[in-house]
Amino acid sequence: MDNHLRALRAARGWSQQHLAERLEVSRQSVNAIETGRYDPSLPLAFRIAELFELAIEDVFVSPSRG
């Protein structure tokens, strides 16, 4: 699933490791989500959106609309 995670993270000057620690996941998880190799569960997707204070669709691109 396409997403804007890398751009959002870069805009805040956060490293993958920093974002991973904020989300309490591994750096590999952040990398896999950013590169679209892994689609997070709904709870994790909400945690990511809430961390960036955005709506979930502002972070993740709907496959049907993307």
Add this chain to the structure above:
Amino acid sequence: MSMPPEIKRYTVRLLSVMTLYGVTLVGVNLWFRYAPPTGALAYIAAVLPAVPIALVFVVIGKLLVEMRDEYIRAQMVHDLLIVTGATLSITTAWGFLEGFGLVGPTAHYYVATLWFALQGVAACVRGILRSRERSVG
């Protein structure tokens, strides 16, 4: 990065059951060598070393339940399925080789040994992929 607590618990549990396995295996071997049990007790004693091996699968199951990182858990489930499929395929093929008399009979406990060996291979492959991923960024 520090080791997640569930991995620490897994490591302690795994070391505990493997120690139990070593003690049980040596103990039962000595028992059968110097004072062989008979009757039902012999059967119970003979299968005792299998108990810690069964506990290894429980320990792995507990790790899957306790793991908080869903991506790593998904990778682990993926690896477990591939390793289990490969083990069953190899042992099925081996069974046919045995059936046609092309190889000698093999103790069935080697199935678990093969499964653990393939887990080791999977862990190595996963480690290489992760280090590649790290270098790419």
